Amino acid sequence: MKRPNFDHAARIARVEVIRGVRAIRGSGTRTVAMGFALLFWTVIPTLVGGFAAYSLGQALPDAPFEVLSAIRGGAAVWWVGVAVLVTARTAGKRGELDHPEGILTTVPARDAALGLLLAEYGRIVLVASVPVIAITVALVAGSGVFLSLLVVPATAILVFALATAVGFLGGVAVKWVTIRTPWLAKHRTALFAVAFFAYMFAIVSNTFGDVVALLSGALRGTPLAWFGDAVLLGLPGIEANPTYAVAAVAMTVVLLVVVGSLSVRATVTLWYTDRAQTTVDDDAVREETETTERNHRERDSYSGETRSSGETSAVARALSSVVSRPTLTVTRGAWRRAKRSPIKLLYVAYPLFFLYGPLRTAFETGVVPKSLPPLVALYGAWAAGATVLNPLGDEGAVLPTTLLSGVSGREFVAGHVLSAALVGVPVVATMTTVVGVVSSLALGQSLLLGVLSALFVVAGTVLAIGVGTLFPRFSTVEVFQSREVVMPSKGAFVAYSLVLFGGAAGAVVALVPAYASVGATMIGALASALASSTSANAISAGAAQVVGGVVAVLVGLVGPTVAYRYASRQFETYVVE
Template sequence: MIARTELRRRWRALLDEELQFVATLLVVLLFGTFSLFGPVAAFGAGLGVRSGDAGSPIDWVRLALVTVWLILAGIVAYRGYANTLRPDRLDGMLTTVSPRELLGGVVLAEGLTWGGPAVAYGLVLVLAFAVGAGSPLAIPAATVALLATVVTAVISGFLLALAVRNAGVRSPLLTRLRTPMFAVLAVGYVWVFASGSFDAVFGPILQILEPTPVGWLADLAMVGTDPDASAVRGVGAIVVTAVYVLGMTVTLPRLAAWLWYADGVHVERGGDASVDELEEEGRLTRLVSRPVVGVAVADWKRARRAPITLSFVLYPLIVLINPIATVVQTGTVGGSFPLWIVLCGAWVTGAAFTLNVVGNEGGVLPTTVLSADPGRALVVGHTLAGVGLFGTATIVATVVLGIASPHPSTTVATLTLSAVVLVACAGPLATGIGTVFPRLESVTIGRNTEAIVPSNFAFAGYSIVLLGCALPAILAHTGVIGGWLASAFGTPVWVVGLGGTAVTALLVGTGAVLSARHAIGAVESHRLE
């Protein structure tokens, strides 16, 4: 009953999120298209085993099972930490069912969601291989091995998630470091795939797992098909799997009860403003008005307390992973890397705080709208927050990396000027686009986390417009186009860079002024309902 209810809830949640539903459908269609080649390859491998041309298949079967186990356990562990171990209406559920029953339903639902498709597709591959190899015994043996792989992977994923969450819920230090650690893990995860370092990172893990009972499941799958398969290891895999599953039926419910009944630690993130914060606000009020400073400081505090509100900042950072990986691998700063810094730094500066100037106010929106000159305070304040946090870092990084790159000093100067123009105008440019596609209500991120974040349409529109405006400056500073233009017109390279910067300044400056005026008007004409 619990598993069925959980599956229905997931399906309804997927239907409610149109973009997520479309993305899921595209992934299924893409995987379904490529998966059609799997049975053909499995049948061909079976024919090769029958004829003796393929040699011993047990090594690649072991690698396949261990890889499936590792991927499935990782997915379940991550989802367990982020979502599935925090069921909806948890307190109410625990008054009607035991932790064992609730966890059993959650584990079953997760197993059907991720393990079900893996088992179904795996059975098709098993049948194709068995027919090709002419080995009827391969069907039951490989089926048992596949089921054991999926079951132990799902259980191990929940074991890891419960262990991490139990440690975190009782440790103030881990609670404080939770966000930075997951940010590092997220960046590292993307880095692995973007830089092509999959083998270097996961190769040792696969080698460690292959001699374990997880790898023994390959012997079970190949019993009667491959003479190199060990029947002893196959039987041992069954025994170890049975003991492991029985042991986890006792261990997992206890860990779940410790987690769900724990009071947890509470880390104070707020409190009175420190002396340094007050001094910083005082220095800023000498440059801009106090309402503007109040908006900027509120943005910085919100970012520190709820980093999830800066979720769109991740996309520009993901784009930077490949260029950074190239710099790390080569040990030198190429000519294109400072250009990536300028583009992505400006992108981040506008995406951080200015894409939802109205929705960012949340519960204090009525007070803000009724104050004096609210539009200008919000637009300038959010822009100041982005420039202060990300814009200055972008400019400094451009100068340092430009000097370290092969670019001459004159080109570094014009590129730095481009960075100044883009980071100064990115915020105002984003404000108007954000008011065209506002988001005033919080959305669910994950399962239990709600936050007011900019809309996807606002981010997409802003990204396209900013890229179009930045293109002249970026292209003018590239070695190919900038050098070709300099040769064609007989001018120094820095003149071409300055010309591209001027065109970008005209485009992004005009767009920023028009966008900011629209945002100010949208704020001042906003009506509370």
């Protein structure tokens, strides 16, 4: 293979980075997501790393710990972390061209492949530049050694370059195996979900910290640790080995040439590789065919002419004697959509981050806190309702047929309620009860909480359908690996979450006297804010319990009734524009 044209590759990389920035700025959702990412990847490392570097510089030459050993292990672990991150990103979307037909007919494939590699390196440098500069300046300010102004940024550039090249090659290899293996291609979304939850479990259970500590000790004596010597050159009281530093530079240069060439070859091979047949799910023709088939199948089901499909599950047979056929068809249609595109339900996992504290406490102490069972019930109810938060938009191209099929608004709403409740009620009730039993709650309290969680799931599901009907969304958004799916609107997310969590907070204030005073303070502050008063309007704890009870009743009883009627009426009178 001929050498890539670096000018072509640099231009492609520049365009890819600029397009990525514009895509983030053009989407409110992406902007918020990037803001959270930058919080963990830029803001926190800048503040914590800058403070640590300044403190270390001040303490030298009498540091309170073995600096060289710690930095060697840290540099090696950081290299591994960046390489793993780039591997995951490349195996997802970054190893593919957005418009391959246009680019590959304009420049050689090798130039485009190198361009993607350089683009990924550019993104890493953009995110990491601020923390690296802050740490460098803080270390120089603390130690007074100006040599660090050169060696710290230079070492960071080398670490990121080598880690990006190795990670890019690893991601291309993973992607090649995935698209060539039918089973992996078919279940890649499920495997991604498993990997995500495994990562979350590792973070919560402190397994991640144990792995980092193990890697730090294991890699401390490897060539990857030589980058640590390069960073510490010239600092007083630290015997950094200049030979290791020079060897790290030489190793990086050699490996960049070798790994970079392999990455370009592997990427070109990936683009021209025949893919397993099960990976055509994202192909436009396949999507159009599936939509057409589903259109005819569900139209026939609503009208009662034929069965929706050959599948007849035990649940469907049991429900057929209890609910009407149109209601059952709506339920099965919702299940089929979730089965065909489970990636669209990924957003249901977002609130799991708020359970980090109680779960971490449970793993560290071995004692499940009393706050965890109610939180599990609340999250389960929210998640069940969130799966049907866009009932009209989820119909997609079938919506006109559904509206004209003869199914009533009550049947449409009942079908969606069943689709979420039949799965959510047993799962949430069981998990809530089990967590309650494991915690210090009494058995009777755990069982009562399990029953209440089941009722909460049903109420939350009906509320979600009403809110989703009020704020429908029909446009698609990109979620993972260039997959575009219809997601609930941001307005529906915010409104549904505020209503459900507000009702739960009201119930807690009304039923738990210990939280009544807190509720009284918050209600008084809210009343003062609404009245534009500088002094808080204090209310008694008893009054707060009454207010909390009223809010809980409105959300748990009145709200679902209003939402059910509203959604039914809106479906029957909805006009497709």
